Amino acid sequence: MTKKIKFSAMSTAEQPKKRESSSRDINAPANAPFGGRVLVDESAVFEQNAWDHAIWDEEQEQHARNQIARQSKDPVPEELVQKFHADAAEYWNKFYTKNEHKFFKDRHWLRIEFPELFQIIEANAGEKKVLEIGCGAGNTMFPLLTESKNPNLFVYACDFSSTAVEVVKNNVAYDPNRGKAFVWDLTDDDIPPEIEPESMDILVLIFVLSAVHPDKWNQAVKNLEKMLKPGGLIVFRDYGRYDMAQLRFKKNRMLSENFYVRGDGTRVYFFDSDEIFQMFGSRFTIEQNAVDRRLIVNRLRKIKMYRIWLQGKFRKPLPGQTLA
Numbered sequence: 001m002t003k004k005i006k007f008s009a010m011s012t013a014e015q016p017k018k019r020e021s022s023s024r025d026i027n028a029p030a031n032a033p034f035g036g037r038v039l040v041d042e043s044a045v046f047e048q049n050a051w052d053h054a055i056w057d058e059e060q061e062q063h064a065r066n067q068i069a070r071q072s073k074d075p076v077p078e079e080l081v082q083k084f085h086a087d088a089a090e091y092w093n094k095f096y097t098k099n100e101h102k103f104f105k106d107r108h109w110l111r112i113e114f115p116e117l118f119q120i121i122e123a124n125a126g127e128k129k130v131l132e133i134g135c136g137a138g139n140t141m142f143p144l145l146t147e148s149k150n151p152n153l154f155v156y157a158c159d160f161s162s163t164a165v166e167v168v169k170n171n172v173a174y175d176p177n178r179g180k181a182f183v184w185d186l187t188d189d190d191i192p193p194e195i196e197p198e199s200m201d202i203l204v205l206i207f208v209l210s211a212v213h214p215d216k217w218n219q220a221v222k223n224l225e226k227m228l229k230p231g232g233l234i235v236f237r238d239y240g241r242y243d244m245a246q247l248r249f250k251k252n253r254m255l256s257e258n259f260y261v262r263g264d265g266t267r268v269y270f271f272d273s274d275e276i277f278q279m280f281g282s283r284f285t286i287e288q289n290a291v292d293r294r295l296i297v298n299r300l301r302k303i304k305m306y307r308i309w310l311q312g313k314f315r316k317p318l319p320g321q322t323l324a
């Protein structure tokens with residue numbers, strides 16, 4: 001008899017306890033872009049490359065807990081912890097120096113998961129301003145600029161790594177008349193001089209908050225709020241708790257709970273959706289706070305990889321509006 005794997009849109013453990021996603025949840029199985037590939041018969045697991053809505057059984061959950069317990073027994077040696085925090089931007093500089101041209105990815109999922117970003121590049125969308133934070137190689141800035149039909153779109157991109165900003169400026173699609181890249185640390189005491197308070201229509205936060213020390217999250221969110229127009233939107237995507245990348249960390253990589261340093265010195269946190277709610281819920285209306293769980297399969301090598309990402313959309317209320 002074939003063993004059935006349990007799959008559903010969202011496990012009980014993941015069900016947000018408070019205000020939760022409404023508009024279109026990436027976990028919704030029907031008509032969601034990646035939502036239709038649901039595995040019901042495990043013997044078919046290697047018949048396609050990816051499956052959606054993977055729910056773990058107790059054995060897998062226990063394995064994850066064991067891995068993390070093991071990692072926490074051998075954390076990063078105390079004398080190195082401060083160096084990884086203090087030199088965080090420098091490690092990212094090294095990363096971009098080494099990998100300069102390998103980082104531009106055409107992310108088809110951007111259009112699917114964040115259609116709001118692509119609505120503002122329509123010809124008749126009016127004056128719109130976007131800021132990509134922790135822009136790296138400009139993986140959001142460049143698709144927007146190259147596809148835009150909106151002459152009144154301006155795209156800002158910032159990163160605390162000066163090397164990343166140079167990579168962006170050296171891209172052939174970089175045009176100072178339509179965009180501006182600059183160095184700024186999201187956790188600074190104030191917003192950058194390049195950005196007027198309450199002037200941005202959309203802030204893009206893709207795989208960047210995970211690189212920020214948890215002690216600095218609050219300042220980061222304050223800065224985001226200050227830059228965003230009332231009614232403006234933050235689009236967020238990042239690593240989720242128990243993602244394969246978290247469970248694979250070996251000895252001497254854990255900095256603090258769920259926060260790690262990779263072999264190249266860059267830091268990464270793995271969030272759960274409650275933390276995201278805590279961070280954004282008192283300042284923004286949470287339009288989406290979803291967990292995207294995929295089982296990705298290497299059919300040739302018969303390897304199963306469980307990826308977990310969080311995705312969110314947070315809207316700044318209009319004056320006089322209370323949080324939804």
Ligand SMILES: C[S@@+](CC[C@H](N)C(=O)[O-])C[C@H]1O[C@@H](n2cnc3c(N)ncnc32)[C@H](O)[C@@H]1O
Pocket residue numbers: 092133134135136137138139158159160161164184185186187206207208211212
């Ligand atoms: C994993 S990369 C993601 C890059 C890009 N967002 C993408 O998705 O391709 C994280 C980026 O965040 C930047 N970063 C990390 N901490 C930052 C901070 N406090 N302020 C600004 N940028 C930061 C890093 O330099 C790096 O470019």
